[in-house]
Amino acid sequence: MNILRSLVRRGAALCLAALLVLPVFAADGKSEAAGRQEDLDFLYGQVLARHPDLFANTPEAEFLALKAEIEARLETESKTDFLLDLMRLTALVGDSHTMLSIGNAADLRIYPFSLVRRGTAWYLSTAAPEDRALLCQEVTALAGRPVEDVVTAFGQIFGSDNRVHLRRNFRQASNVADIYEYLGLVEPGAPLTVEMKDGKTLSLEPVDQAAANELEAVRIADLITGTPETAQADAYYAAKPLSESTYYIQYNACAEEEDLPMEDFAAQVAEDLEKGSYDRILLDLRNNGGGSDGVIWPLFSLIRTRQLVQGDDVELVGLIGERTFSSALINAVEIQEMGGVLAGEAAGGSVCHFGAVKTFALPNSKVPGQLSSKYIDLSTLLDAGAGRGVEALEPDVEVAQTLEDTLAGKDTLVDWLMGHPERLEAKAYPDAPLTRGRFIGLLYEAAGEPEAALMELPFQDCLGGIEWYTPALGWAKATGIALGDTEGNFNAARPVTWKEAAVFLARAAAALNLPEPDPATNRRGPVPAALAGGWMQSSATLAWDLGLLPASVDYSQPPTREQGEGMAESLGVQVSR
8 A cells, every 4th residue: 555645535534524523514503513412312212113123133232332322423424334234223223124224325436346246155246347357356355354344344324133134235335435444444544455355456545426327337237248038027927838837927026007907917828837737836036036925826826726626736936046035025925835835045034023114204314224023933933934033034045146147147956956857855844843733744644644524614713724734624524633722723833742743643543444553562661750641631642652752852842843754754654554
């Protein structure tokens, strides 16, 4: 770095800081500091206080300490730094849906470059014409730090509940000079160093947005030589066959088109499916940032009706990626609840998350923002979410878009799926809690999936019959294995207890006419103490003596999926004898 240039810049920054000490008054007579105090108090006292669990991720003491720091510099810092202060305070919530948008309120300066992430690497996606040769080169460090360390630093001002969402926020703001300076990654006014894997380095000076708009640039987009058949459509949803065996549906927003309601779109899809003979339906959520999660239900109902009533064995594959967020994330987990699999890359949304946003604007600066109003706990609402918390939704089959395919105009994921027609396997979560619905589903499979008329939903709280275990519930209710409560609910997503598992096993044994335990071949030892007593005693004894309950487990802990599979397998062995 040029020492003289550095000293001049630092001197200019100090002079600017000295000038900022002088009080500034707005047109309404209110001092700048008073207006900032008003915004700060409104944000913390009236907005963030309405969050359903404000201190879930950060202790209250840290909020109050940062608020005090901000108050101490209300009269001395720049407008941009104050707004970044407010973003930093909001980011302490650790919630991807709670945020401020300062873009139009701050005079942000930028470095003339941008990044794109493909797989696990970052690449230079925009550069000056003279740096054309560096375009598409892998970037390993920014400001002398590994890129992922810089991503972590950006997490101080971008609230995110998972790493995928944070990376997306970072990518969109990775060229904002004011953020690097605010976080202490770059000295005020100093250039940003961009280091490449091949050893080359860029040194980029910050420019204001007006100047940036006048700069010439080369972009990855200029190098792309084709367009994939699955390129994002200019519509909320669209559908078409990709081959004789694969039907493709693109769902870009959880909202209805004014001139094509979802009911009508689902009818069009139904007509297409009737005309063809498809082995697989691809439901693409990779461009969907959310909206209302219920919009897609006519489509879900269509697919499940075909599978359950018409016996259509079509495989449902949901496509997810970084941009899959909010309500689209819920729909993706519902695809798994339907027995489908997810393919692609980790979603930007978390399985369990704060959501149902409410919007607001700060009273003085008018900066817009949004706030979560409730916690959406999919781990208690869906079997597919059991055991999964505030974490990015992972695909069952991971296939990342490559830079090479991006430049060639190819869709890596869809091309991979077209080349792999075999049935895909769902990712196993052996240690996840065993839900009541899943256990009934496993018992049904062990029994050989006997036919059972399913004229209506077996229980009041079934999710419209989309659950993969719906036929199992119908069988279990018809045979008396599962009775539900007095209100006709089954609570399928609730973890099963060992005693409930014993009852289901005993009733299944009776429904399948399994022989009574033979003392010569079956256990007759004492039933584990955790299963003894109460009205379930006889069921526990029968299931124990038949060898359907595991002999060596910690019965003080609820059963896991793996243990449920073991119990179902034991039942299957008895059925096959």
